[in-house]
Amino acid sequence: MPRRRMIGTVTSDKMDKTVVVAVERIFQHPKYKKYIRRTKKYKAHDEKNECKVGDVVEIEETRPLSREKRWRVIRIVKRSELGEELPKVEGEGEES
Secondary structure (H helix, E strand, O other): OOOOEEEEEEEEOOOOOEEEEEEEEEEEOOOOOOEEEEEEEEEEEOOOOOOOOOOEEEEEEOOOOOOOEEEEEEEEEEOOOOOOOOOOOOOOOOOO
16 A cells, blocks of 8 residues: 655754654635635654755655654755855954
């Protein structure tokens, strides 16, 4: 039986070997026919600590790895432009 896979955005990478991934889904309300956007967060295992905040990743369901962690990162679909540190400009942030 194939495992479930989802694509979402990394919202937190502060834990060791764990990232929080927000997965968004859009569905139509059964009565009012309006499209509704829902977001759910999953904790996923990131073995090499490669993921940064803002990265788009693919996660796959797996056996329980900890109390809340039941997903693992398969691949990084798209790197974030915000995740990379900007080079520091001399004279910026210094007071005279």
